[in-house]
Amino acid sequence: MAGIVDLDEDNFKHGILGLVITLVEIIRDTLKLQAFKRMEGGSLTEEEIERLGRALSELDVALDQIKEEHGIADTVQSVRDGLDEIVDEVLDKMVNPSRWAEEFEKEVQR
Amino acid sequence: MAGSDGCRMGSSRQPVVDSHHRRSGFLQGERVEAKPVLLPSRYRKATLVDLLDRVLEKGLVINADIIISLAGIPLLGVNLRAALAGMETMLKYGLMREWDERTREWERKHIKEREPPLLAEEEILLRMYGAHWHSKGIYRAWQPGYLYLTNKRLFLFRREPGQMLFEAALEKVKGLAIKRESHFMGIEREMIYLALNPKRLAYLYAERRKELLEAIRGRMKVLGLPLNENPVLSPLDAEIDRLIVGDEITAEAKMWYQLPASGIRGESWRRGRLYLTNKRLFWWCNEDCKILFEVPRREIGWAKVETRDLGGAIKERPVLCLSYGSPPSAKTALFVGDDLTEWEKAINHIGGEVEPCPCCERLAPTKQLLKGGCPSCGWVSPCGRGENEAQPPW
Numbered sequence: 001m002a003g004i005v006d007l008d009e010d011n012f013k014h015g016i017l018g019l020v021i022t023l024v025e026i027i028r029d030t031l032k033l034q035a036f037k038r039m040e041g042g043s044l045t046e047e048e049i050e051r052l053g054r055a056l057s058e059l060d061v062a063l064d065q066i067k068e069e070h071g072i073a074d075t076v077q078s079v080r081d082g083l084d085e086i087v088d089e090v091l092d093k094m095v096n097p098s099r100w101a102e103e104f105e106k107e108v109q110r
Numbered sequence: 111m112a113g114s115d116g117c118r119m120g121s122s123r124q125p126v127v128d129s130h131h132r133r134s135g136f137l138q139g140e141r142v143e144a145k146p147v148l149l150p151s152r153y154r155k156a157t158l159v160d161l162l163d164r165v166l167e168k169g170l171v172i173n174a175d176i177i178i179s180l181a182g183i184p185l186l187g188v189n190l191r192a193a194l195a196g197m198e199t200m201l202k203y204g205l206m207r208e209w210d211e212r213t214r215e216w217e218r219k220h221i222k223e224r225e226p227p228l229l230a231e232e233e234i235l236l237r238m239y240g241a242h243w244h245s246k247g248i249y250r251a252w253q254p255g256y257l258y259l260t261n262k263r264l265f266l267f268r269r270e271p272g273q274m275l276f277e278a279a280l281e282k283v284k285g286l287a288i289k290r291e292s293h294f295m296g297i298e299r300e301m302i303y304l305a306l307n308p309k310r311l312a313y314l315y316a317e318r319r320k321e322l323l324e325a326i327r328g329r330m331k332v333l334g335l336p337l338n339e340n341p342v343l344s345p346l347d348a349e350i351d352r353l354i355v356g357d358e359i360t361a362e363a364k365m366w367y368q369l370p371a372s373g374i375r376g377e378s379w380r381r382g383r384l385y386l387t388n389k390r391l392f393w394w395c396n397e398d399c400k401i402l403f404e405v406p407r408r409e410i411g412w413a414k415v416e417t418r419d420l421g422g423a424i425k426e427r428p429v430l431c432l433s434y435g436s437p438p439s440a441k442t443a444l445f446v447g448d449d450l451t452e453w454e455k456a457i458n459h460i461g462g463e464v465e466p467c468p469c470c471e472r473l474a475p476t477k478q479l480l481k482g483g484c485p486s487c488g489w490v491s492p493c494g495r496g497e498n499e500a501q502p503p504w
Binding site for chain 2: 029033038048062069087088091
């Protein structure tokens with residue numbers, strides 16, 4: 001698979017922290033989308049919506065702070081791009097069976 | 111889920127272009143050129159978050175019955191029922207509705223605990239992201255939260271779950287110091303030390319340090335309280351205080367120490383602090399909360415900064431090599447931290463004059479070189495030999 005998660009090899013801790021923060025970010029984004037759905041769902045009160053919004057924005061601030069403090073914004077971005085690429089590639093193959101044929105042809109040619 | 115998406119977006123291109131151009135009348139008769147802007151195409155940027163969102167929206171249900179048998183006789187039975195979905199989807203299918211209500215009800219009742227409890231006539235002057243080094247018993251960790259400066263107190267409060275992590279009345283603040291320290295990630299940052307009364311040291315990190323310090327200084331002035339800037343700091347751990355009665359600390363710093371291999375455990379790098387006092391050099395281990403390396407001043411040989419690999423991916427870092435003990439059984443301890451050359455100088459100063467051995471060129475105290483020989487390679491000075499050997503009989 002072409003999508004390789006590129007971790008900074010020079011600094012192992014950098015990479016590990018980057019990976020952890022990436023996971024937290026993905027969870028945060030997922031929670032955010034679910035929060036919007038709940039807000040649109042209409043079961044929450046005004047006050048709850050307000051509180052949820054504030055908590056999410058605080059989480060944003062905290063994450064940005066951590067990324068800035070440790071200088072891992074680029075690492076996180078590159079790990080996320082790598083993961084997105086893998087997902088994109090797998091989905092692309094799943095929904096377009098024609099790609100399998102293409103790949104098979106390539107294999108045969110080789 | 112992903113399949114339906116793909117079918118809609120990934121339809122074959124040619125027919126769509128044709129029908130489109132047939133409909134747009136003014137293009138009739140002209141040579142039909144496919145305009146890429148109008149082409150439907152699969153949205154190439156499907157991200158992991160999109161994928162998760164789609165899964166959670168539709169929901170995932172696992173329903174499995176498994177029997178594990180041996181020799182045709184069922185031995186274990188597994189009945190697995192799991193559902194994973196966004197809460198909105200759960201509610202749509204009537205799942206967890208009551209639980210959802212109860213959770214929100216509980217939160218509504220306990221909402222007051224989420225705000226920091228203020229004293230009478232207390233006003234918040236400043237609020238920022240910060241952290242406090244918590245060190246009590248065996249539990250040591252950075253606790254992040256929001257740092258509040260009020261007209262009466264400085265405190266760190268965490269909202270979820272609501273807890274006061276650090277608290278100090280302004281009249282108890284005696285001194286304040288800022289030190290640049292290297293963080294384990296390799297960057298330097300400014301840390302705040304607060305000397306408190308009764309004798310206690312708080313170790314803090316704040317997002318906007320300058321602003322906070324200005325505000326503290328300003329507030330202390332208004333209250334008419336003295337503030338000692340850059341005081342001599344007592345060690346962070348109360349336990350050290352007890353251990354060094356009578357010692358006078360001349361230098362101290364955050365330092366990593368390579369714990370020698372023992373038993374089945376190999377060498378390992380540990381976090382701690384190195385202290386040089388008027389009597390000894392010792393290293394305090396943060397995790398074990400005890401002194402793991404100690405050598406009296408008179409047994410300190412020499413120190414030298416060398417470039418070494420520290421194991422794993424950490425290569426070619428400056429390391430402070432410290433030789434101690436008398437020559438036949440001299441040992442070496444390794445330290446990593448800031449300002450290693452300063453430490454090298456300070457330690458080499460202890461034994462008086464230092465010079466490189468003429469044989470292996472490693473530094474050693476002059477006195478030791480002359481009398482006992484080189485602690486590293488065993489070279490013995492001709493002058494020293496003359497002194498030690500018995501006089502020839504003639």
